[in-house]
Amino acid sequence: MAKEYKSLTPEQVEFFLENGYVVIKQAFTKEQAAERTKDVWTRLGRDPSDKATWDQERIHMPVHQRERVADFAPKAWEAMKDLLGGEERIDPASATWGDSFIVNFGTPELEKEGSDIAPPDLTNWHVDGDFFIHFLDSPEQALLVIPLYSEIKPRGGATYISPDGIDLVANYLAEHPEGVRPINLTFIPTTHTDENEYPDNFYHLREIKRCKRFVEMTGEIGDVVLMHPLMMHSASKNHLRIPRIITNPPVALREPFNFNRENPDEFSLVELKTLKALGVDRLDFRPTTERRRVVPLREILQKKMLEDEKRRLEELTRKAEGLSLSGAQAIAVA
Numbered sequence: 360m361a362k363e364y365k366s367l368t369p370e371q372v373e374f375f376l377e378n379g380y381v382v383i384k385q386a387f388t389k390e391q392a393a394e395r396t397k398d399v400w401t402r403l404g405r406d407p408s409d410k411a412t413w414d415q416e417r418i419h420m421p422v423h424q425r426e427r428v429a430d431f432a433p434k435a436w437e438a439m440k441d442l443l444g445g446e447e448r449i450d451p452a453s454a455t456w457g458d459s460f461i462v463n464f465g466t467p468e469l470e471k472e473g474s475d476i477a478p479p480d481l482t483n484w485h486v487d488g489d490f491f492i493h494f495l496d497s498p499e500q501a502l503l504v505i506p507l508y509s510e511i512k513p514r515g516g517a518t519y520i521s522p523d524g525i526d527l528v529a530n531y532l533a534e535h536p537e538g539v540r541p542i543n544l545t546f547i548p549t550t551h552t553d554e555n556e557y558p559d560n561f562y563h564l565r566e567i568k569r570c571k572r573f574v575e576m577t578g579e580i581g582d583v584v585l586m587h588p589l590m591m592h593s594a595s596k597n598h599l600r601i602p603r604i605i606t607n608p609p610v611a612l613r614e615p616f617n618f619n620r621e622n623p624d625e626f627s628l629v630e631l632k633t634l635k636a637l638g639v640d641r642l643d644f645r646p647t648t649e650r651r652r653v654v655p656l657r658e659i660l661q662k663k664m665l666e667d668e669k670r671r672l673e674e675l676t677r678k679a680e681g682l683s684l685s686g687a688q689a690i691a692v693a
Contacts, residue, residue, distance in 0.1 A: 362624060366437035375442065376632055378522045379587035380574075386435035386583040392508045395458055396604060401675050402668040403462065410600065413464040417516075417594060419657065421665035422457035431456060432506065435583040439610060442585060443501055444627030450498070453611040456506065459661075460604050463516035465597030476596055478519045478573035483593040484563040485544050486528055487607065489655040492549060493539050494646045495532040498612035501629065503586040509604040511577045516597030518584075518605070523570035524591030529636040531561045532589070536647045549648055567591060587632050615650075618642040 364372060367381065375381045402420060405412040428436045436454075440446050486493075488500040511517045531546065532539065539546035539561065546561035575595065576584050586592070597603055616630050619641050626634070634640060 364441040364628075366434070367441045367628075371438075372441075372628065375587075375628055376635060378574075379525045379590055379632055380520065380522070381438065381442075381585050382576075382578065383432075383435045383438050383583045383585065385579070385581045386432040387506070387581045389580045391431065392580045396460065396508050398672060398675075399460060399462070399604065401671050404667070404671055407602075410464075410467070413600075413602075416464060416466050416597075418462045418464075419661065420458075420460045420462065421661035421668065422459040423665070423668070425455040425457045428454055428456055432583060435504075435506070435585070438583075438585055439502060439504070442628045443610070443612065444625070444630070448612050448614070448627070449501075450611040450613050453609060456504075456606060456608045459606055459608075460508065461594075461606060463594060463597045463603040465516060465600040467600075469596050469598045470600045472598060475514060475598070478521070478575075478593075478595075479567050479570065481519060481593040481595060482564065483544075484521075484524075484567045484591055485593070486524075486541070486546075486563070486589055486591055487609065488588070489541050489653065489657060491652050492648075492650060493532060493541060493546065494536070494615070494650070495529065495633070495642075495644050496615040496618065496646070497588075497650070498615045499652075500588045500609045501612045501616070502610045503584075503588055503590050503592070504608050504610060505576065505584040505586070505605050506608075507578045507580055507582045507584075507605055509602060510579055511603050511605075512599060512601070513575060513577055514596075514598040515577070515601055516599070516603035517578075517595055518576045518592050519595045520574050520576060520586065520590055520592045521567060521570040521572060522574070522590070523572050524567065525587050525589045525632065526636040527566050527569065528561070528589040528591065529633050533637055533642065533644065535559075536645060538646060538648050538650075540653065563591060567593075587629060589633070589636075618644050 371381050400407050443449055487503050491499040535548050538549045544563045618630055620626055
């Protein structure tokens, strides 16, 4: 008898095990999205009506506030629990979503171009998790999550994914129990002493050429894409120049994935998908080096961005308070 899940339908379960992702439609409302993004232009320091101020193609913003996923997007939270084997396996410290928006503006050149770049030729293919040494069972990035805070149309800068890539990445990590460092779109085994290209490095832009299936993750405001953590993906080009706004909050586990559970009914859907990618029913995977975090350049850059954003928000507040004070004084004189 097929196992029943609390949120996901049998069709969604089957789809995830085949493709490595599932889309939860309307997991939060347009009103919720508008409230969360109301200060985004002030934070960016750019004018929404003046494209000349959109001087970067894509911006990764720092986080200011967080909210529990269970409160903000309960449908997505229930699906996440189904995919990961239950709430008791999820690290509660990762059960929130922040407002660290990723804004894709496109460029004037892209707006003029009529032709698209073929998905395998995009130059941003990677697997998420720049903040830890990767093992096959790493708990730090248990799902790749993409909430949509703007409508994303075809050619509008959506994330491209390649379901084929899960098999490639899973097999590579299984062959490297010593763990790999994520550096410049490349996985480098920790036993290597420098960053030069070795025959057994996993260079994402090379490996993506072996993939045949590509999906453009378009959608509506409030949709949430839940993906296998080893899904290869890339930002695409925004030809429409309608600002695309998403986040990609990681969700972590309390303990590493377990691909050798005594009771096969206790495998999570993510674990089952990994085992399917490896072509085995179970695997006694054991890392041969210690798990450890990495401080990515992204975190250093975002600290400076956070300071700048706070300053702009404070200036906006002071201006609003000044206008309110002027209005009150005018009323008093009248």
